[in-house]
Amino acid sequence: MKVSQRSAVPPFAVMQIIAAANARRAAGQDVINLCAGEPVTGASDAVRERAREFLDGRSLGYTEALGAPLLRAALAAHYERWYGIDVDPARIAVTTGSSGGFMLAFLAAFDVGDRVALVRPGYPAYRNILGSLGCEVVELAAGADVGHAPTPAMLDAAHADAPLAGLVLASPANPTGTMIDADRLAGLAAWCAAHDVRLVSDEIYHGIVHDPSRWPGATAAHHLGTGAVVVSSFSKYWAMTGWRLGWLLLPEDLLAPVDALAGNVALCPPALAQHAAVAALEPDGYAAAARDAEQYGRSRAVLLARLDELGWHDVAPADGAFYLYADVSTSGLDSRDWCARLLDEAGVALTPGTDFDPVDGHRWVRLSFAQEPATITTAVDRIVAWQKTLASCGR
Numbered sequence: 342m343k344v345s346q347r348s349a350v351p352p353f354a355v356m357q358i359i360a361a362a363n364a365r366r367a368a369g370q371d372v373i374n375l376c377a378g379e380p381v382t383g384a385s386d387a388v389r390e391r392a393r394e395f396l397d398g399r400s401l402g403y404t405e406a407l408g409a410p411l412l413r414a415a416l417a418a419h420y421e422r423w424y425g426i427d428v429d430p431a432r433i434a435v436t437t438g439s440s441g442g443f444m445l446a447f448l449a450a451f452d453v454g455d456r457v458a459l460v461r462p463g464y465p466a467y468r469n470i471l472g473s474l475g476c477e478v479v480e481l482a483a484g485a486d487v488g489h490a491p492t493p494a495m496l497d498a499a500h501a502d503a504p505l506a507g508l509v510l511a512s513p514a515n516p517t518g519t520m521i522d523a524d525r526l527a528g529l530a531a532w533c534a535a536h537d538v539r540l541v542s543d544e545i546y547h548g549i550v551h552d553p554s555r556w557p558g559a560t561a562a563h564h565l566g567t568g569a570v571v572v573s574s575f576s577k578y579w580a581m582t583g584w585r586l587g588w589l590l591l592p593e594d595l596l597a598p599v600d601a602l603a604g605n606v607a608l609c610p611p612a613l614a615q616h617a618a619v620a621a622l623e624p625d626g627y628a629a630a631a632r633d634a635e636q637y638g639r640s641r642a643v644l645l646a647r648l649d650e651l652g653w654h655d656v657a658p659a660d661g662a663f664y665l666y667a668d669v670s671t672s673g674l675d676s677r678d679w680c681a682r683l684l685d686e687a688g689v690a691l692t693p694g695t696d697f698d699p700v701d702g703h704r705w706v707r708l709s710f711a712q713e714p715a716t717i718t719t720a721v722d723r724i725v726a727w728q729k730t731l732a733s734c735g736r
Contacts, residue, residue: 347472347473347474347475348473350469350472350473351465351469351699353465353466353469353696354677354692354693354695354696355376355377355692355696358376358680358684358690358691358692359374359376359377359690361684361690362374362376362684362690365684365688370688371688372684372688372689372690373688373689373690373712373716373719373720373723374690375689375690375691375708375709375710375712375717375720376680376690376691376692376707376709377709377711378515378577378662378663378664378709378711379582379709379711380577380580380582380633380637380663380711381711381712381713381716382580382629382633382636383580383581384579384580384581384584384617384621385579385580385620385621385625385626385629385630386625386629387620387621387623387625387626387629388579388581388584388617388618388620388621388626389617390620391616391617391619391620392613392614392616392617395613395616395617396613399616401612401613401616402612403608403609403612404435404609404610404612404615405609406600406603406604406608406609407433407434407435407599407600407603408433408434408435408436408588408609408610408615409435409612409615409616410430411616411619412435412615412616412618412619413430413431413433413435414430415618415619415622415623416428416430416433416435416588416622417429417430417433418622419622420560420562420590423547423548424560424562424563426560426562426563428562428590431596432565432590432591432592432593432596433588433589433590433591434588434589434591434596434599434600434603435586435587435588435610435615436586436587436588436589436603436610437585437586437587437607437610437611438574438576438585438586438587439543439545439572439573439574439576439587440466440470440587441585441587441606441607441610442572442573442574442587442588442589443466443467443470443541443543443572444470444606445589445599445602445603445606446541446570446572446589446591446595446599447470447471447474447476447541448474448598448602449595449598449599449602450506450507450539450541450570450595451471451474451476451506451507451539452475452476452506453474453475453476454475454476454477455476455477455506455507456476456477456479456499456503456504456505456506456507457471457476457477457478457479457505457506457507457508457509458479458480458481458491458495458496458499458505458507458508458509459471459478459479459480459481459508459509459510460480460481460482460483460489460490460491460510460514461480461481461482461483461697461698461699461700461701462483462489462516462517462666462694462697462698462701462702462705463509463511463514463515463516463697463698464511464514464515464516464543464697465696465697467509467543468480476506476507479499479505480700481495481496481499482700482701483495485655485657488519488521489514489517489519489657490510490512490514490519490521490525491508491510491529493528493529493532496508496529496532496536496538500536500538504536504537505536505538506538506539507538507539507540507541508529508533508538508539508540508541509541509543510526510529510540510541510542510543510561511542511543511544511546512526512542512543512544512546512558512559512661513546513547513549513550513558513660513661513662514546514661514662515546515662515664515697516657516664516666516692516694516696516697516705516707517657517658517659517664517666518657518658518659518660518661518662518663518664518665518666519657519658519659519660519661520550520555520558520559520660520661521559522555522559523559525559526542526559526560526561526564527559527563527564530561530563530564530567530569531567533567533568533569534564534567534568539568539569539570540561540564540567540568540569540570541569541570541572542560542561542569542570542571542572543572543573544558544560544561544571544572544573545572545573545574545576545577545578545587546577546578546661546662546663547560547573547578548577548578548630548631548634549577549578549634549637549661549662549663550634550660550661551637551638551641551659551660551661552660555660555661558661561590562590565590565591565592566592567592568592568594569592570589570590570591570592570595571589571590572587572588572589573587573588573589573590574586574587574588575587575614575618575621577662577663578630578633578634579618579621579626579630580630580633581614581618581621584611584614584617584618585610585611585614586610586611586614586615586618636713636714637663637710637711639714640663640710640711640712640713640714640716640717641659641663641665641710642714643710643714643717643718643721644665644708644710644717644721645659647721647725650721650725651667651721651724651725651728652671652728653667653668653669654667654668654671655667655668656668663709663710663711664707664708664709664710665707665708665710666694666697666705666706666707666708667705667706667708668704668705669704669705669706670703670704670705672728672731672732674731675693675703676693676694676695676702676703676704676705676706677693677695677703679693679706680692680693680706682731683724683727686727686730687723687724687726687727688723689720689723689724689727691706691707691708692706692707692708692709693705693706693707694706694707708720
């Protein structure tokens with residue numbers, strides 16, 4: 342039987358590594374998993390208790406396609422609290438994770454053949470979802486010299502080849518952790534508005550920022566009137582990865598299309614997760630998330646203090662999120678081989694950069710420090726010892 346061409350996307354290597362790490366753990370081996378962008382704490386007590394209340398005494402039928410009104414109202418209040426922005430709850434679409442949000446936004450905004458720009462290194466699902474929908478992905482090589490973010494000059498050059506229909510941004514970014522400040526975001530949003538290009542802003546790591554002077558973070562919610570879309574999630578700051586709950590902030594022209602698509606694609610997001618997530622946006626939920634973010638900062642400090650021992654160079658600054666992206670090419674190994682051997686020989690799982698950059702990613706790896714500082718310390722001890730063994734035996 343025929344298999345669709347649109348399904349011919351590369352597998353997400355991090356998921357394969359997670360599977361390999363889990364298999365080793367199931368076999369009784371000691372594995373430290375630093376490959377997944379998954380907070381170790383999980384959802385807060387406040388969220389779990391709210392879920393128990395609904396499981397014990399309330400019906401969990403379908404909600405509205407764009408989400409339960411109470412959660413949409415709580416999210417609107419969140420934007421007022423964090424950013425001082427008045428957001429109409431009607432502009433908020435609750436989604437099945439940010440992944441479901443990207444799918445709905447891309448389906449609503451872009452047609453087959455549309456050219457959509459994004460930076461590399463970057464989150465691979467952008468590229469793969471767009472490709473599966475028949476869009477032409479325009480990758481912009483964005484290194485440390487430009488803060489791993491696009492510039493108007495890059496966009497001018499890409500747009501001159503053939504008109505762009507969209508630009509996908511992320512701040513804080515995965516895998517680099519780098520951030521785009523408010524002035525730079527405003528400039529990129531203005532460029533998009535002037536060229537009739539749809540800006541899609543991935544803001545799922547907002548709240549996880551390691552320099553307090555840089556928070557509140559820049560948000561494209563200020564630019565909804567120019568056609569921008571914001572994508573966010575409960576997965577990272579609120580540590581609700583498996584609850585599969587995200588949201589979109591939508592401009593006026595995408596409200597009806599996303600509503601229609603959402604009802605057909607998934608009927609509604611997970612009802613239990615929606616009701617429980619309201620508690621994440623209450624004082625106890627915010628307090629728990631803030632404690633988690635402080636822990637990521639301590640784990641980050643452990644890593645940064647030991648970079649000389651690790652011997653990694655060209656390390657991205659990790660201003661936000663919980664990732665360290667580093668060049669390990671001095672080992673002489675391709676990053677896939679480097680990660681495979683690290684897991685086999687030292688019991689530590691990291692992600693090869695090939696997931697995030699199909700051109701230069703063979704030199705880079707990503708380490709997730711969404712773990713306790715003690716776990717990070719043990720992992721670094723293992724990596725340092727393994728690298729010394731690797732060097733002494735000439736690989």
